[in-house]
Amino acid sequence: MNDKFLTPYNPQETEPRIARAWEDSGFFNPEKMIAAGIIPSDAPAFSMVLPPPNVTGTLHLGHAMMLAVQDIMVRFHRMKGDKTLWLPGTDHAAIATQSKVEKNLQKEGVRKHDLGREEFLKRVEEFAQASHDTIVSQVRRMGSSVDWSREAFTLDKIRERAVRTAFKRMYDDGLIYRGDRIINWDPKGQTTISDDELVYVDEKTKFYYFKYGPFTIGTARPETKFGDKYVVMHPDDKRYAEYRNGQKLELEWINGPITATVIKDEAIDMEFGTGVMTITPWHSAIDFEIAERHELDKEQIIDQYGKLLPIAGEFAGLKISEARPKIVEKLESKGLLVKVEEDYMHRVATAERTGGIIEPQIMKQWFVDVKKEFTILHSKLSGIADGQKATLKELMRAAVENGQIKILPDRFEKVYFHWIDNLRDWNISRQIWYGHRVPVWYKGDKIHVGVEAPQEEGWEQDPDTLDTWFSSGLWTFSTLGWPDETDDLKTYHPTTILETGYDILFFWVARMILMSTYLLGDIPFKTVYLHGLVRDAQGRKMSKSLGNIIDPVDMADKYGADATRMALIIGTGPGNDIRLSEDKIKAYKLFANKLWNITRFVLSNSEDFDPQDDSSGMHAEWTDEFENILKDVTSDIENYRFYLAGEKLYHYVWHRFADQIIEESKAMLQDPQKRRQTQAALRKILADSLKALHPFMPFITEEIWSLMPGNGGKPEDMLMVEKWPVKVQ
RNA sequence: GCGCGAUUAGCUCAGUUGGUAGAGCAAUCGAUUUACACUCGAAAGGUCGGGGGUUCGAGUCCCUCAUCGCGCACCA
Numbered sequence: 001m002n003d004k005f006l007t008p009y010n011p012q013e014t015e016p017r018i019a020r021a022w023e024d025s026g027f028f029n030p031e032k033m034i035a036a037g038i039i040p041s042d043a044p045a046f047s048m049v050l051p052p053p054n055v056t057g058t059l060h061l062g063h064a065m066m067l068a069v070q071d072i073m074v075r076f077h078r079m080k081g082d083k084t085l086w087l088p089g090t091d092h093a094a095i096a097t098q099s100k101v102e103k104n105l106q107k108e109g110v111r112k113h114d115l116g117r118e119e120f121l122k123r124v125e126e127f128a129q130a131s132h133d134t135i136v137s138q139v140r141r142m143g144s145s146v147d148w149s150r151e152a153f154t155l156d157k158i159r160e161r162a163v164r165t166a167f168k169r170m171y172d173d174g175l176i177y178r179g180d181r182i183i184n185w186d187p188k189g190q191t192t193i194s195d196d197e198l199v200y201v202d203e204k205t206k207f208y209y210f211k212y213g214p215f216t217i218g219t220a221r222p223e224t225k226f227g228d229k230y231v232v233m234h235p236d237d238k239r240y241a242e243y244r245n246g247q248k249l250e251l252e253w254i255n256g257p258i259t260a261t262v263i264k265d266e267a268i269d270m271e272f273g274t275g276v277m278t279i280t281p282w283h284s285a286i287d288f289e290i291a292e293r294h295e296l297d298k299e300q301i302i303d304q305y306g307k308l309l310p311i312a313g314e315f316a317g318l319k320i321s322e323a324r325p326k327i328v329e330k331l332e333s334k335g336l337l338v339k340v341e342e343d344y345m346h347r348v349a350t351a352e353r354t355g356g357i358i359e360p361q362i363m364k365q366w367f368v369d370v371k372k373e374f375t376i377l378h379s380k381l382s383g384i385a386d387g388q389k390a391t392l393k394e395l396m397r398a399a400v401e402n403g404q405i406k407i408l409p410d411r412f413e414k415v416y417f418h419w420i421d422n423l424r425d426w427n428i429s430r431q432i433w434y435g436h437r438v439p440v441w442y443k444g445d446k447i448h449v450g451v452e453a454p455q456e457e458g459w460e461q462d463p464d465t466l467d468t469w470f471s472s473g474l475w476t477f478s479t480l481g482w483p484d485e486t487d488d489l490k491t492y493h494p495t496t497i498l499e500t501g502y503d504i505l506f507f508w509v510a511r512m513i514l515m516s517t518y519l520l521g522d523i524p525f526k527t528v529y530l531h532g533l534v535r536d537a538q539g540r541k542m543s544k545s546l547g548n549i550i551d552p553v554d555m556a557d558k559y560g561a562d563a564t565r566m567a568l569i570i571g572t573g574p575g576n577d578i579r580l581s582e583d584k585i586k587a588y589k590l591f592a593n594k595l596w597n598i599t600r601f602v603l604s605n606s607e608d609f610d611p612q613d614d615s616s617g618m619h620a621e622w623t624d625e626f627e628n629i630l631k632d633v634t635s636d637i638e639n640y641r642f643y644l645a646g647e648k649l650y651h652y653v654w655h656r657f658a659d660q661i662i663e664e665s666k667a668m669l670q671d672p673q674k675r676r677q678t679q680a681a682l683r684k685i686l687a688d689s690l691k692a693l694h695p696f697m698p699f700i701t702e703e704i705w706s707l708m709p710g711n712g713g714k715p716e717d718m719l720m721v722e723k724w725p726v727k728v729q
Numbered sequence: 730g731c732g733c734g735a736u737u738a739g740c741u742c743a744g745u746u747g748g749u750a751g752a753g754c755a756a757u758c759g760a761u762u763u764a765c766a767c768u769c770g771a772a773a774g775g776u777c778g779g780g781g782g783u784u785c786g787a788g789u790c791c792c793u794c795a796u797c798g799c800g801c802a803c804c805a
């Protein structure tokens with residue numbers, strides 16, 4: 001027996017060493033497995049992309065859980081003999097990264113405009129590079145068996161070509177257009193953001209009623225009312241039956257007399273307020289739609305910094321917060337204020353990244369049209385034929401509806417459909433500097449959309465960048481070499497499974513389905529497995545301000561990556577949030593040590609055991625029982641019940657194998673008749689336990705495996721490439 | 730407003746297709762110098778949120794209510 005077993009298991013020394021040995025073997029790369037003769041070249045493929053972490057800093061426990069779950073699947077399939085690819089990378093995360101760097105610069109008293117675009121981008125790239133390096137080392141530290149030789153970045157040269165190719169195709173098909181439409185403007189970040197990047201915050205505010213000619217209108221935002229010259233009511237509202245659509249009224253308003261026009265529109269809720277409202281099409285999505293329907297004028301009231309424009313007369317130049325009380329005061333003095341409700345609850349849209357209060361604005365932006373029909377040339381989607389016409393919405397819906405993509409837990413399919421039904425055109429241009437520059441060039445009134453810039457002089461590229469999800473939407477195939485028809489693409493796409501958090505179902509999962517069904521006519525993955533969020537022991541979200549963040553690398557250093565992984569897996573159902581405390585991680589460190597001592601007992605009691613000599617057979621009662629458990633565990637893993645599989649193994653190894661079988665074996669080992677068959681059974685159970693536990697606790701199992709008699713030294717002898725202990729269909 | 734989830738032992742949670750309630754932690758009692766004190770054993774602890782229904786049988790299926798949490802929409 002190796003002397004190492006005389007002291008307790010030491011994850012700190014073991015884990016980094018094992019991690020290096022795995023990488024040196026090259027077996028995270030499936031082609032190396034084939035070259036070494038471990039699997040045949042026609043083995044079935046299992047492929048998965050790592051959801052690329054944002055290069056905004058370091059990984060948290062949520063990432064660690066994701067890595068653990070995915071590594072379980074990957075190691076299981078690798079041992080099963082599949083051609084297994086887990087493809088890693090990072091996400092430039094455009095606005096998230098840029099605002100992080102801006103905040104850091106602010107601490108030094110530097111603003112991005114002082115640096116200029118080029119210099120600022122250099123700073124962002126330095127930051128991104130540093131984050132990337134940290135993240136990569138963290139992924140390695142957790143034992144994740146990703147194929148580094150294929151590592152990708154959403155903003156590298158190869159992905160840039162993919163992004164531009166995708167953009168051009170969509171543009172040529174009329175699915176990307178540039179237009180003056182209402183968008184979400186973030187005055188703080190000085191950029192537009194998509195509907196999905198909004199965070200609604202409940203706010204208590206005053207709600208004002210003003211006299212508007214013969215009507216009373218209600219508003220929480222008096223400062224937008226300057227340009228209001230349309231008064232809208234429901235066509236069926238009997239209270240206002242005497243007014244006709246298009247009727248003109250002369251009335252007194254904030255800065256003097258105006259001519260107002262009556263509009264009848266069904267968007268009005270008769271129950272709300274007085275059933276009458278004036279509209280501000282430039283700063284409200286609903287108002288914008290009404291204005292579009294009736295071809296009404298639109299006027300801008302508030303500028304991009306949140307200040308009133310000259311249309312506000314004496315109030316021009318004031319900020320919203322300053323202007324509001326003064327405007328109310330003026331209306332009151334003119335006798336136009338009817339009443340004020342004090343505690344009006346409403347929701348304010350804020351920007352997810354900057355916290356800025358969103359001001360809807362009409363701006364010239366780039367959009368993806370999700371409702372426009374186009375002709376699909378090559379379709380591998382069931383129910384969609386080559387040459388058929390469809391919209392992006394229809395493709396996204398079809399891929400899940402026809403069962404080609406399965407979302408787990410399946411309740412999220414409903415959520416997904418609901419999101420598609422409410423989906424509006426996707427605003428993809430951002431007024432930030434970090435990201436893929438919009439691949440469009442202008443010269444006078446000429447426009448060029450392409451993968452390459454025009455050769456001649458005088459063309460200027462669009463200054464905007466693309467929404468970060470535009471590039472991550474291509475991830476399953478841009479990482480495999482698309483737009484080229486590569487071998488990787490043929491072998492590994494569609495990917496087998498996508499494992500990610502339910503919080504990015506819309507942001508990312510839906511966009512990948514959009515991009516893949518459109519550009520490839522195929523699904524990006526067959527199964528989506530959604531995990532929950534990691535919370536602290538009290539069920540709170542982990543955040544810096546609460547000071548309850550647990551760093552996965554700290555935990556790995558303290559208790560071992562194996563223990564951290566187990567704590568993140570056990571007790572976690574798909575789609576459910578999990579609570580994690582340091583005590584739980586500690587408990588699995590004890591388990592690692594238990595496994596270590598089991599080995600110590602088995603090896604020290606079988607030094608005279610000769611595996612070649614099977615004259616006395618094996619104590620089959622134990623091994624048969626374990627085989628049944630292993631079959632059960634295998635089926636749990638195949639059906640994504642990792643928490644059950646892990647728990648069953650934990651329970652068996654500790655409370656059956658150690659507490660009962662080993663205790664019983666002590667007497668049997670003393671009996672010369674039974675000694676050999678007992679040893680054979682103990683060895684067999686230990687070996688199979690290590691194999692089955694390997695996907696969960698890869699480090700300690702690999703280490704013990706390498707110290708078992710007869711398992712010597714060569715890379716292809718490593719446990720990570722051993723055969724799974726029971727047959728799998 | 731629409732939808733989803735949760736509610737099971739003091740705490741954290743399992744319970745896969747309906748077949749007499751489970752684990753871990755905590756608390757209680759006991760054991761223990763050779764695999765392991767980073768240990769082992771024992772006992773204790775629940776009318777499975779309330780009510781109704783389907784069924785021979787419901788924690789599990791259906792209806793309803795309550796509390797908590799989440800998503801989406803609206804918010805003039």
